[in-house]
Amino acid sequence: MSVALALLSSVGFGFQTLFVRHGLSRDDDSTPLAAATVTLVTSCTLLAAILFVRRGVPTVPALAFLLPFLVAGVLDPGVSRLLYFEGIDRVGPSVAAALTASSPAVATFVAVPVLGERVTAAKAVGVGLVVLGVATIQFRRPSAEESSAVEELDAVRQELLDTSPRDLSVPVGAAVVIALSFVVVKVGLAGPVSTLVGTTVAQLAAVATILPLALGSGRVRRYAGTTSTEALASFVAAGVFVGTAWYAMFLALDLGSVVTVLPVVSTYPLVVVAASYALAGEWPRSPALLAAVFAIVVGAAAVQVG
Incomplete structure (x- = not known):
């Protein structure tokens, strides 16, 4: 049962990515900030409702115990989701998902000096795989010659057309922010706050x-008045999927x-890649890029269990 729930969580995280990309592509006024706002409000409402149904009105722990989760929330999913969605907009869902999924490896570099964690062989191998995967994605950006023959590129490599190292740094930035949040959450979980309440x-x-x-963004305010129903529905669906993914992961861990x-949860970039090819109606034609995504997924998993 735990594996099935973990798979459900992976699918939820993957479909969040796909629905956000769909919503961003439906409307010229759609922005990552608008997407982050709608998905966060939706997922937060869903998780709060689940918490209320399961436990009623919970006893609020002392602020000192909640502080790590408040700080972590500002980082992830606050800042991280904004960066992640910006990354989806810049480099496409498959690459953004893979790069952001490298966060456990990044967290290792923070956890060792801050929490005194030990670097095991599995973690070291995992970090190496993630670094290799990220570097491969960087070097697999289409060249000028390849860009002139778009039809020769498969669906995922087309996402990298006209991207720059700066564009790739956005989802990497999301991974760094998530990694910092991981460390803060670990501090918070040492107290009496449950995972569901903390989240x-x-x-x-x-x-x-x-x-x-x-609310302070003029573009988002204009978007609120002119948004297409399809784009808004996509962002709401993304919020439902990510809220469900979080809850399924909690149940699986229980x-x-x-x-x-x-x-299993860490496989969500593979869900995004598979769906991207399926939606494009084609088979993969970039084994190096697929290997890079797979290396990041395996590396992230190795770090988490190592």
Whole structure:
């Protein structure tokens, strides 16, 4: 059962990415900030409703115990989701998902000096695979000659057309922010706050971070008045998928072990890649790029269980 829930979580995270990309492509006024706002409000509402149904009105722990989750929420999903969605807009869903999924490897570099964690052989190999995967994606950007023959590129490599190292740095930035959040959450979980309560608090902190930015953005305000129903529905669907993914992951961790659950959840970039090819109606024609995504997924899983 835990594996099935972990797979559901992976699919949820993957479909969040796909629906965000769909929404961003439906409307010229759609922005990553608008997408982040709608998805956060949706997922936060969903998780709060689940918390209320399961436990009623929870006893609020002391602020000192909630503080790590408030800080973590500002980082992830607050800032990280904005960067991730910007990355989706710049380099496409497949590459953005793969690069952002490298966050556990990045967290290792923070956790060792801050939390005193030990670097095991599995973690070292995992970090190496992630670095190799990220470097491969960088070097597999289409050349000028390849860009002039778009029809020769498969669906995922086409996402990298006209991208720059700066564009690729956006989802990498999301991975760094998520990694910092991981470390802060680990500190918070040492206290009496449950995972579900902590995550709901983090989601609320993220909404409190993103919402003022959205309200202060003239473009987002214009978007609110002119948005297409299809784009808005896509962002709401993305919020439902990511909220469901978080909850499924919690249930999976309650029923199974971290070693079993997290590697399965980490496969969501493969869900995005497979769906991208399926939607394009073609088979992969870039084995190096596929190998890079797979290396990042395997490396991230190795770091989490190592």
